[in-house]
Each structure stands twice: as structure tokens, then as C-alpha cells.
Amino acid sequence: MSQPTAPLISIKDLHKTYVRGSEHIHAVDGITLDIQEKEYIAFVGPSGSGKTTLLHLLGCLDNPTSGELKVAERTVYSEKAAMNERDLTKLRRELYGYVFQKFYLIPTLTVEENILLPFAFYCKPDAHKNAQHLADLLGISHRLNHLPKELSGGEMQRVAIARALINKPQILLADEPTGNLDSKRSAEISDIFSKLNQEEGLTIILVTHNPAMAKSAGRMVELRDGKLV
Amino acid sequence: MPSLFGIAWKNIRRKRLRSILTIIGIALSTWVLVSLLGFNQGYESSLNKDIDNLGFQVLLTAKGCPYEAATLMLKGGTGLKYMPESIVDTVKANPEVEEVTPMLMHAVFDPNKGEEGGITAFLGIDPVTYPRMKTYLQFQQGKWFNQPQALEAVFGYEAAELEQREVGDSYLLPEADVEIKVVGVLKRSGTQDDGTIFLPIRTLQKVYKVNGQVTSVGIKVNKSTDIAKYEEELYKLPDVQVVSMAQVKQTISNLVATARVMVMSIALIAILIAMVGVMNTVLMSVLERWQEIGIMKSMGAMTSHIFKLIWFETILLTFVGGVVGSVMSWILATATDKLIRSVLPYSPTSALVQIDIILALKAIGIIMFIGIISGIYPAWKAARIRPIEAIRSTEGEL
Amino acid sequence: MKRIGILILLLVIYTTGIYAATGCDLNEPDRDVKRLFPGSTGFKTSYVSIQQKGGKALQTKIEQRLGDKFTGMYETMDVPYTVYEIYKDKQGIGYIHGVNQKGQYGGIQVFLALDPKGVIKTLYYQKMTNQSAKAFRSDTFTNQFKGLSMKDFAAYSPVTGKQDGALAKIKNPAPKAVQDFRATLRGIKKNLILMQEFGYTK
Numbered sequence: 099m100s101q102p103t104a105p106l107i108s109i110k111d112l113h114k115t116y117v118r119g120s121e122h123i124h125a126v127d128g129i130t131l132d133i134q135e136k137e138y139i140a141f142v143g144p145s146g147s148g149k150t151t152l153l154h155l156l157g158c159l160d161n162p163t164s165g166e167l168k169v170a171e172r173t174v175y176s177e178k179a180a181m182n183e184r185d186l187t188k189l190r191r192e193l194y195g196y197v198f199q200k201f202y203l204i205p206t207l208t209v210e211e212n213i214l215l216p217f218a219f220y221c222k223p224d225a226h227k228n229a230q231h232l233a234d235l236l237g238i239s240h241r242l243n244h245l246p247k248e249l250s251g252g253e254m255q256r257v258a259i260a261r262a263l264i265n266k267p268q269i270l271l272a273d274e275p276t277g278n279l280d281s282k283r284s285a286e287i288s289d290i291f292s293k294l295n296q297e298e299g300l301t302i303i304l305v306t307h308n309p310a311m312a313k314s315a316g317r318m319v320e321l322r323d324g325k326l327v
Numbered sequence: 328m329p330s331l332f333g334i335a336w337k338n339i340r341r342k343r344l345r346s347i348l349t350i351i352g353i354a355l356s357t358w359v360l361v362s363l364l365g366f367n368q369g370y371e372s373s374l375n376k377d378i379d380n381l382g383f384q385v386l387l388t389a390k391g392c393p394y395e396a397a398t399l400m401l402k403g404g405t406g407l408k409y410m411p412e413s414i415v416d417t418v419k420a421n422p423e424v425e426e427v428t429p430m431l432m433h434a435v436f437d438p439n440k441g442e443e444g445g446i447t448a449f450l451g452i453d454p455v456t457y458p459r460m461k462t463y464l465q466f467q468q469g470k471w472f473n474q475p476q477a478l479e480a481v482f483g484y485e486a487a488e489l490e491q492r493e494v495g496d497s498y499l500l501p502e503a504d505v506e507i508k509v510v511g512v513l514k515r516s517g518t519q520d521d522g523t524i525f526l527p528i529r530t531l532q533k534v535y536k537v538n539g540q541v542t543s544v545g546i547k548v549n550k551s552t553d554i555a556k557y558e559e560e561l562y563k564l565p566d567v568q569v570v571s572m573a574q575v576k577q578t579i580s581n582l583v584a585t586a587r588v589m590v591m592s593i594a595l596i597a598i599l600i601a602m603v604g605v606m607n608t609v610l611m612s613v614l615e616r617w618q619e620i621g622i623m624k625s626m627g628a629m630t631s632h633i634f635k636l637i638w639f640e641t642i643l644l645t646f647v648g649g650v651v652g653s654v655m656s657w658i659l660a661t662a663t664d665k666l667i668r669s670v671l672p673y674s675p676t677s678a679l680v681q682i683d684i685i686l687a688l689k690a691i692g693i694i695m696f697i698g699i700i701s702g703i704y705p706a707w708k709a710a711r712i713r714p715i716e717a718i719r720s721t722e723g724e725l
Numbered sequence: 726m727k728r729i730g731i732l733i734l735l736l737v738i739y740t741t742g743i744y745a746a747t748g749c750d751l752n753e754p755d756r757d758v759k760r761l762f763p764g765s766t767g768f769k770t771s772y773v774s775i776q777q778k779g780g781k782a783l784q785t786k787i788e789q790r791l792g793d794k795f796t797g798m799y800e801t802m803d804v805p806y807t808v809y810e811i812y813k814d815k816q817g818i819g820y821i822h823g824v825n826q827k828g829q830y831g832g833i834q835v836f837l838a839l840d841p842k843g844v845i846k847t848l849y850y851q852k853m854t855n856q857s858a859k860a861f862r863s864d865t866f867t868n869q870f871k872g873l874s875m876k877d878f879a880a881y882s883p884v885t886g887k888q889d890g891a892l893a894k895i896k897n898p899a900p901k902a903v904q905d906f907r908a909t910l911r912g913i914k915k916n917l918i919l920m921q922e923f924g925y926t927k
């Protein structure tokens with residue numbers, strides 16, 4: 099690892115400004131940051147400090163107001179160019195998996211179908227194999243034929259994680275994944291994340307309020323008022 | 328592996344009551360549509376059959392003479408005009424004529440009918456030619472008269488019912504006080520014949536002293552004859568009016584056209600209601616799943632996937648509704664027939680609403696097309712959802 | 726041309742087929758009700774049939790009470806009977822009900838105006854075909870039925886034609902038309918029985 103490789107994600111002087119009436123909210127206010135491949139980075143900071151906004155920008159879910167965003171050496175956003183929605187979708191399919199505080203499972207689909215949901219939109223070979231592997235890894239193999247409403251909160255989040263990983267992404271984005279879980283379940287999810295990072299080499303970008311979980315990340319970055327501290 | 332179609336189907340089943348209500352709405356619209364199409368199809372053929380049942384293509388009457396019992400009743404039995412019986416031979420002389428039958432309508436005032444008396448109408452017919460023309464008349468009891476001068480009568484079913492007459496009973500001709508025998512009662516035909524009392528024309532002429540006179544002449548021409556041209560010919564006869572059944576048909580068709588417009592508007596309204604219903608249901612389901620759809624997009628769904636997903640839902644709803652509606656209209660065909668009859672100024676005897684599989688498929692096609700059209704807006708709405716908006720917001724908004 | 730159009734319209738109205746047994750309605754209910762119940766302010770029309778009220782069993786019962794079988798093609802279970810319930814303001818003041826009765830030369834429509842208890846107020850032949858119809862329809866004849874009710878007809882047999890009690894006094898107004906005289910009595914009796922069996926009178 100002596101050879102310095104290009105960062106997986108690189109942002110320069112990134113801004114996201116919301117306009118609410120006459121008020122301008124600088125949710126992300128000039129952040130410059132590199133994230134390396136296989137890194138496990140955790141963003142912390144008080145509520146309203148801009149963590150979610152930054153995460154969405156890093157995940158190509160939202161467009162910055164200004165600055166530059168490069169992912170896997172592709173320019174997602176710069177002063178000159180912005181990727182169109184179609185390419186963004188392709189990029190997301192290829193590189194990203196997302197986990198949110200709310201699990202957003204489709205209530206009418208079984209656990210297995212929820213995990214395989216991305217393949218309703220595009221195909222990847224060996225999907226079923228990966229599904230089985232993920233289910234085992236996340237300890238939900240016995241739940242595959244259940245509906246989300248029959249699961250506990252911890253199990254639902256595991257399903258959401260499995261769904262996020264089904265397309266074998268390089269980057270897992272997680273916004274307060276344990277926000278709705280008790281401490282025991284949170285610890286379990288935290289362990290899973292560490293394991294995914296160490297054993298599978300997954301790049302993880304995490305936003306959390308959970309200090310224990312933040313500590314397990316390789317790098318912890320604090321935000322305040324849209325700026326790095 | 329989940330498919331878009333499967334997801335759509337499962338979503339329809341999620342809000343069961345709402346989906347069922349929507350499907351019922353669509354089914355009702357389909358029912359209206361199928362019935363309407365069936366009506367368009369059935370009416371024409373039914374009307375033609377009725378006209379053919381009249382047995383003659385042209386009716387000749389004396390100028391100004393009401394030629395139907397109904398008119399006669401309304402006029403209080405007056406206004407009958409006669410033609411000499413010799414006209415039958417004149418008409419027959421034309422080689423294009425296949426058969427001619429003379430008729431004599433006679434109305435009598437019966438003081439013992441109702442509080443102030445009423446009119447009874449009799450139709451004198453030729454026992455030889457008339458039955459040959461009206462082959463569709465069937466007997467409930469008995470048969471036609473034996474002799475041209477027999478003191479006998481054949482009753483249409485309703486006339487017989489009113490007079491409680493059966494074969495073998497006597498009947499008293501009002502005014503003349505002549506007793507006659509009932510020799511036949513006709514089955515219901517659904518035509519004016521049901522209310523008619525038939526007598527041999529000679530008998531009627533003699534009893535009521537209108538010898539040598541007829542009120543109308545039914546004419547059947549050869550199949551190859553140009554009826555319009557032949558009618559022109561007939562107008563050359565002095566003091567006659569020509570009522571052609573083609574003309575009757577035309578008039579009826581015109582009358583019905585108005586009713587048809589009305590029925591069409593009802594159908595159109597039904598379709599609009601179905602459309603709004605579908606749109607509403609699907610739009611609601613889009614709004615409720617705002618976040619779900621956003622997540623799908625973050626999971627790699629293209630705009631087109633979401634569009635398809637929502638469209639499938641619409642198509643499924645309309646397809647099920649269309650099939651249910653078609654089956655319903657088939658089951659309810661008789662009831663629909665009655666309903667339409669009650670609206671129309673004139674209804675032919677045989678089935679008005681003719682529904683077949685092709686028609687049902689056509690209707691399902693139309694309904695699905697309408698569904699697809701109504702699904703465009705919600706689908707477009709859903710497809711435009713940006714993942715970030717959906718994730719950030721707790722509720723979607725229009 | 727226009728005239729022909731109108732004539733056709735009439736033909737057309739007339740041709741519309743109705744496919745049920747026909748009952749016995751007043752020709753002009755509004756006028757007839759006013760005449761038979763001069764004090765009335767309104768009426769309600771309902772249609773009942775033996776079929777609907779009890780079917781075969783009820784027909785048998787009615788035949789037993791009548792003392793005669795239902796005859797012919799037209800006296801059947803599914804004939805709809807029209808009952809006019811007469812009101813003075815909100816108060817029911819009686820009924821009008823008619824039956825078709827087979828007469829010698831044609832159908833006789835025997836209408837009765839009844840008070841709520843089932844006592845005959847008026848006998849009205851809406852229709853009768855007979856040389857002596859005038860005698861039958863005269864007040865002198867019809868007035869004799871005023872005040873009679875079911876109990877006076879209970880013993881009357883349409884088969885023998887033997888008249889007892891209150892009926893004994895009523896003479897045939899037209900000796901030639903015995904058949905129609907007896908048809909009248911049968912019609913009235915059937916009328917009264919139906920009104921009881923349909924639950925209108927006691």
C-alpha cells in the first residue's frame with residue numbers, strides 16, 4: 099500500500115445550500131475530503147450539522163450547489179459538468195448500497211424478495227448465490243419467506259443491509275442505521291459493519307450518533323454547522 | 328426474483344378494499360360499454376327481423392286513413408277511409424308482386440267497455456293469403472278460419488286474455504249483436520297482433536255493411552324488386568298512400584338515433600367516472616409509496632421502471648375490472664335488455680343487446696386503453712420522484 | 726310525410742311487447758277512484774299475485790273457499806291483481822279491486838269498492854259483453870249488493886248457483902243471461918276471497 103492510489107471518493111470545497119424563503123441554510127459549507135477504498139469512515143456531530151446532507155452528496159443521491167465531486171475517478175459534479183440522472187442511476191447500481199435509519203422495506207414483498215428488489219430493475223449474475231451468502235452472514239436465512247411486518251427492528255435493518263449489498267457494491271452508505279434500534283441490536287449491527295469492512299473489504303461511510311459504533315470506524319470525522327471540525 | 332409485474336400485483340392486493348372498489352367501478356363502466364356495443368350490434372338485426380315479421384314490404388292505404396289499430400283507438404274509431412276491393416287485382420297485375428293481401432280495419436263503439444264505453448277494433452283478413460304472409464304467427468290454441476264467410480274469429484293473445492276467450496267460446500260482435508265462434512288464439516308475438524281480433528274479411532264486410540271495401544293492402548314483392556322504384560309506381564294509383572317498411576325502418580332508426588346518443592352519453596360518463604377512479608386509486612397509491620418509490624430509485628430503478636410499475640398496476644386494475652364487467656354484462660344481459668327497452672321509444676321484439684366474445688374482448692380492450700391513458704399521469708408523477716426527496720420527506724405531496 | 730312519421734310512431738308504441746299475464750286495472754284510476762269514493766284525497770296502487778302470496782297452496786285454499794276450480798287459460802296463479810287502497814288524508818277509507826271473470830260472450834271485469842272491513846259499497850262492471858249488459862250495469866241491479874260482505878257469499882256455490890241468505894233476494898236482471906249472472910256472483914265471491922287472502926280485509 100505504499101503506492102498512493104487515487105481516492106475512491108474525492109470532494110473539493112463542496113457546498114449544499116438550501117433556500118428556505120429568504121433564509122439560506124448552508125447545510126454543507128465548503129467541505130474538502132478524500133475517502134479511500136476500503137476505508138470505514140464515520141461522520142459525527144450534533145443534529146443539524148449537515149451529516150445527512152453530506153452523506154447524500156457522497157452517495158450521489160443529491161446534487162451539490164457548488165464544488166466538485168469525483169467517484170471512482172468519474173466526475174459526478176463540478177463547476178463545468180454534472181452527471182445526468184440516467185448515469186447517476188447506473189453509478190449507484192454499480193458502486194453503492196444504501197442503508198437508512200428507517201428501513202424502507204416493501205411491506206408486500208417477502209424478506210427474500212426485498213433483498214432481491216434491485217434485480218427487478220437490472221440483472222446481475224449469481225444473484226441468488228450472493229443472497230444466500232448475505233442472508234447467512236446477516237443471520238436472517240430462517241426469515242427469508244417472512245413479510246417485513248413479522249420481523250423485529252434489528253432483523254428489518256439486517257434485511258435492509260442485505261438489500262444494500264445484493265449488487266456487491268464497493269461503498270456502503272449508512273445514515274444512522276441504529277437510530278431506531280436498542281443498544282443490544284445496535285451493537286450487533288455495529289459488529290456486522292466492522293466485519294463487512296474487514297472481511298469483505300467494503301468501503302463504509304457511516305453517519306451515527308452512537309459513540310461505540312463511531313469508535314469502531316477506522317476514521318471519525320466531526321461536523322459542525324456544515325464544516326469539518 | 329421479484330418482477331415489476333409481481334410488485335404491482337402485490338401492491339394491488341395490499342389495499343384490498345380500495346382495489347375492489349376501483350375494480351367494481353371499472354366493471355360497471357365495462358358493463359355499460361359492453362351493453363352499449365351489444366345494443367348497437369343487436370338493435371339493427373333485431374329491427375330488421377321485426378320488419379320482416381310484418382310479412383309485407385309495402386302497405387297501401389286509402390289516403391288519410393289510419394292504418395293501425397293504435398291510431399284508430401286514439402281517433403275514437405273514426406277517420407277510416409276505404410279503397411275498393413278491386414285495387415287488389417290492380418296491384419296483383421304487376422309481375423313484380425309476389426303476393427297481395429287485402430285487409431279491412433273496423434272499429435266499433437262498445438258502450439259496455441269502461442265507464443263511457445270504448446272502441447273495439449277488428450281486422451278483417453283473407454284466410455288464404457294473410458296466414459301465408461304472416462308465417463311467424465303461431466297458435467296457442469286452434470287455427471285460422473275454415474271459410475271466407477265463417478262467423479269465426481281468431482284472437483291475438485292479449486285480446487283473448489281481455490275477453491277471457493278460448494277456442495270454442497262465443498263472442499258477441501258489438502253493435503251488430505252477431506254471435507261468432509272463437510276458433511283460434513294466437514301465441515304472443517310481441518307485435519300489435521297480440522291485441523287484434525281477426526275475422527274473415529268477408530264476414531266483417533257483411534256484418535258491418537262495408538261490402539267491397541278494404542282499408543289496406545299488404546304487398547309482398549319479389550326479392551329482386553327495387554322497392555323504392557316500385558313504391559313510385561304505386562303512387563300513381565289514385566287516392567292511396569304508400570307506407571313502406573323500409574321507410575318505417577328509417578323512421579324508427581332516426582328515432583332511436585336520439586336515444587342512442589343518450590345512451591352513448593351515459594356510457595361516456597361511466598367511462599369518465601372509471602377513468603377518474605383509476606387515476607385516483609393509482610395516484611393515491613403513488614403518494615402513499617412516495618418513499619418506497621424513492622428507495623427503489625436509489626436501488627437502481629430507472630424512471631422507466633417506475634413508470635412501468637405504476638402502469639402495470641393500472642393495467643391490472645382495468646383488466647380485472649374489464650373481465651368482471653364483461654362477465655357481468657353477459658349474466659345481466661336480460662336485465663340490461665329490459666332497462667334499454669324502458670328508455671327506447673321503440674324496441675324490436677328479439678334480443679336488443681347481443682353480446683359475444685369478440686364484443687367482450689373489444690370492450691375490455693377499450694377499457695384497458697382508457698385505463699392506460701388514465702395511468703399515464705400517476706405513472707409520470709411517480710417516475711419523476713427523485714430518490715432524495717422521497718427519503719428526506721416523510722410524506723409525499725402533489 | 727310528417728304525418729306518416731307520426732303514424733309510425735304510434736305503431737311503434739303499440740308494438741312494444743309486454744310479456745306478463747295481464748291483470749285487471751281501472752281504465753282511468755284517477756277519475757274512477759273519485760267516482761267510487763267521492764270523499765277520497767288519494768290512493769295507492771299495489772300489485773299482488775297468488776304466486777307471490779302463497780303459490781299453489783294458496784290457490785288450493787282459494788279454490789276451496791270459492792267452491793270452484795280455477796278454469797281455463799287465464800285464471801292462473803300468476804295473474805297480477807291490482808289493489809287500490811283509498812285514502813282520505815292519511816286515513817284508509819277502503820279499497821277498489823277488480824277481477825276478470827269469464828262471461829258468456831267475453832270477459833267481465835267485476836270491480837268492487839269496499840270499506841276497510843270488506844263490506845261492499847259499490848259493484849262496478851268495468852267491462853261486459855252481453856246483450857243485456859245494460860240491465861246488469863243498472864243501479865237497480867248493482868245497488869242490491871251494497872252492504873254485503875264475504876259472509877253473505879260464504880255459502881254460495883258457483884257450481885250449483887244456489888243462492889241462500891242475503892243473496893236469495895238478488896234476482897237475475899236478464900233471464901236470458903243466466904251464465905253472466907252466475908259469472909257475476911262468482912266474480913264477486915272471488916274478489917272478496919282474494920281481498921281477504923291477500924290480507925287487506927278481515
Ligand SMILES: Nc1ncnc2c1ncn2[C@@H]1O[C@H](COP(=O)(O)OP(=O)(O)O)[C@@H](O)[C@H]1O
Binds near residue numbers: 117123124149719
Ligand atoms: N430539504 C431541505 N430544505 C431545507 N433545509 C434543509 C433540508 N434538508 C436539510 N436542511 C437543513 O440543513 C441543515 C443540515 O441538515 P442535515 O444534513 O439533515 O443534518 P444532520 O443529518 O446532521 O442532522 C439543517 O439545518 C436542516 O434544517
Ligand SMILES: [Mg+2]
Binds near residue numbers: 149150151
Ligand atoms: Mg441526519
